[in-house]
Amino acid sequence: xxxxxxxxxxxxxxxxxxxxxxxxxxxxxxxxxxxxxxxxxxxxxxxxxxxxxxxxxxxxxxxxxxxxxxxxxxxxxxxxxxxxxxxxxxxxxxxxxxxxxxxxxxxxxxxxxxxxxxxxxxxxxxxxxxxxxxxxxxxxxxxxxxxxxxxxxxxxxxxxxxxxxxxxxxxxxxxxxxxxxxxxxxxxxxxxxxxxxxxxxxxxxxxxxxxxxxxxxxxxxxxxxxxxxxxxxxxxxxxxxxxxxxxxxxxxxxxxxxxxxxxxxxxxxxxxxxxxxxxxxxxxxxxxxxxxxxxxxxxxxxxx
Amino acid sequence: xxxxxxxxxxxxxxxxxxxxxxxxxxxxxxxxxxxxxxxxxxxxxxxxxxxxxxxxxxxxxxxxxxxxxxxxxxxxxxxxxxxxxxxxxxxxxxxxxxxxxxxxxxxxxxxxxxxxxxxxxxxxxxxxxxxxxxxxxxxxxxxxxxxxxxxxxxxxxxxxx
Numbered sequence: 089x090x091x092x093x094x095x096x097x098x099x100x101x102x103x104x105x106x107x108x109x110x111x112x113x114x115x116x117x118x119x120x121x122x123x124x125x126x127x128x129x130x131x132x133x134x135x136x137x138x139x140x141x142x143x144x145x146x147x148x149x150x151x152x153x154x155x156x157x158x159x160x161x162x163x164x165x166x167x168x169x170x171x172x173x174x175x176x177x178x179x180x181x182x183x184x185x186x187x188x189x190x191x192x193x194x195x196x197x198x199x200x201x202x203x204x205x206x207x208x209x210x211x212x213x214x215x216x217x218x219x220x221x222x223x224x225x226x227x228x229x230x231x232x233x234x235x236x237x238x239x240x241x242x243x244x245x246x247x248x249x250x251x252x253x254x255x256x257x258x259x260x261x262x263x264x265x266x267x268x269x270x271x272x273x274x275x276x277x278x279x280x281x282x283x284x285x286x287x288x289x290x291x292x293x294x295x296x297x298x299x300x301x302x303x304x305x306x307x308x309x310x311x312x313x314x315x316x317x318x319x320x321x322x323x324x325x326x327x328x329x330x331x332x333x334x335x336x337x338x339x340x341x342x343x344x345x346x347x348x349x350x351x352x353x354x355x356x357x358x359x360x361x362x363x364x365x366x367x368x369x370x371x372x373x374x375x376x377x378x379x380x381x382x383x384x385x386x387x388x389x390x391x392x
Numbered sequence: 393x394x395x396x397x398x399x400x401x402x403x404x405x406x407x408x409x410x411x412x413x414x415x416x417x418x419x420x421x422x423x424x425x426x427x428x429x430x431x432x433x434x435x436x437x438x439x440x441x442x443x444x445x446x447x448x449x450x451x452x453x454x455x456x457x458x459x460x461x462x463x464x465x466x467x468x469x470x471x472x473x474x475x476x477x478x479x480x481x482x483x484x485x486x487x488x489x490x491x492x493x494x495x496x497x498x499x500x501x502x503x504x505x506x507x508x509x510x511x512x513x514x515x516x517x518x519x520x521x522x523x524x525x526x527x528x529x530x531x532x533x534x535x536x537x538x539x540x541x542x543x544x545x546x547x548x549x550x551x552x553x
Contacts, residue, residue, distance in 0.1 A: 105431035110438035117439060118482060145432060149459050149547050150416050150441055150468030152485040 093135035094124070100133040104142050120155045124193050136191025137162065162191060169205040173223040181226055194234065194273065195354050198266050202227055206262055215259050228256045231265040235272055243275035245364060248298035250316055252283040252334065253305030260333040264304040266353035267332060274361060283308050283316045290323035298324060299364050302349070304332040328363055332356050405444065412450045416440040416459060416468040419451045440468065445549050449520040449540035457551040459542060460489045462514040464507060467547060476552065477527055493550070496524040496534045509539055516546035
């Protein structure tokens with residue numbers, strides 16, 4: 089499960105019979121093919137995207153029209169998933185996601201196929217309907233399964249997520265699950281707790297020792313969120329705190345220096361990791377500056 | 393030897409007419425036939441596909457042009473046409489040609505034939521013809537346009553002069 093063939097820039101360029109510079113120029117002008125980045129920040133193209141473009145170029149009249157055709161070919165996965173869920177066919181829904189994963193990374197499959205399909209079903213039937221409930225439960229199960237299959241944490245990084253969504257049928261709940269999944273796949277240890285429960289929270293916080301806290305979802309009232317955030321801060325001390333999918337509901341949280349994360353799970357996870365990295369870098373600089381000061385003091389004392 | 397290298401084999405289309413290859417974005421001709429056969433992507437700018445049209449129709453370097461398919465959807469806009477018409481190819485593609493260019497004189501007998509002419513030549517037949525067009529929503533600006541078949545695949549080439 090979740091295997092996807094990726095190509096380096098030179099390999100993708102060779103498959104398309106163009107130079108790597110041309111491929112990068114296409115990325116700037118057409119936004120396609122859209123590479124991911126490896127751990128070393130090198131571009132990694134999905135084979136499916138490149139192959140779709142190669143086929144489209146054979147019959148195209150311009151790069152733009154070929155890109156448009158390749159994008160259309162890839163969007164069929166969304167139609168397939170919407171169709172399967174609308175027909176209540178779980179196996180077909182699983183197959184649609186498998187097809188999506190053959191062409192894209194897991195992150196992009198979730199953001200470009202799974203979440204848009206659910207949005208479409210929500211708009212079509214309403215989020216209080218039985219078809220929505222069926223689809224949301226399936227998607228929640230799929231995301232949780234992916235979370236279980238994610239590699240174990242490799243970074244010394246822990247994130248506490250305060251889940252302020254109603255339940256798994258809350259339209260924001262799937263985005264929150266996706267956000268947790270992406271953070272987990274980035275090597276972080278992620279723990280999600282309902283904001284409604286504060287009893288024994290300090291024990292959990294001490295055990296996890298989080299580097300950041302995210303309050304996700306807009307269903308619960310500000311007072312509940314404020315109480316939960318207060319308990320977390322009391323147990324863990326000052327921590328970067330961020331909001332995900334909460335600000336757009338018009339809700340306000342009475343905390344200081346709270347960051348608002350982008351609405352997309354992938355954007356939010358990237359933003360949060362950058363925030364934590366910045367904080368850790370600042371802390372290292374502070375420690376280095378302190379040790380330099382200590383050294384100066386020791387040298388002065390020795391001279392004296 | 394240098395002179396021989398500069399020679400290009402004459403390319404003929406299925407009707408036996410001499411055709412030239414050019415980039416659908418910068419209008420440059422490919423450096424060699426071999427290069428054009430290896431990849432359809434222009435080796436000069438990398439932003440267009442190599443197309444073919446008859447010698448009297450093909451655009452020269454810097455001439456603005458558009459490529460339209462049989463459904464009258466814009467398929468390519470050259471760099472010069474982007475500048476001239478103030479449009480971006482990435483936004484213009486798949487839109488109807490009438491969103492950008494219309495007959496200069498709506499009352500002229502040739503006006504009603506513009507779209508029919510484009511459909512006809514986009515099918516791969518018909519001789520290059522001249523007409524007059526103007527940008528949509530703009531008055532007092534006219535362009536002479538030569539229209540004829542290009543490809544592959546079959547499409548209509550509209551060169552503004």
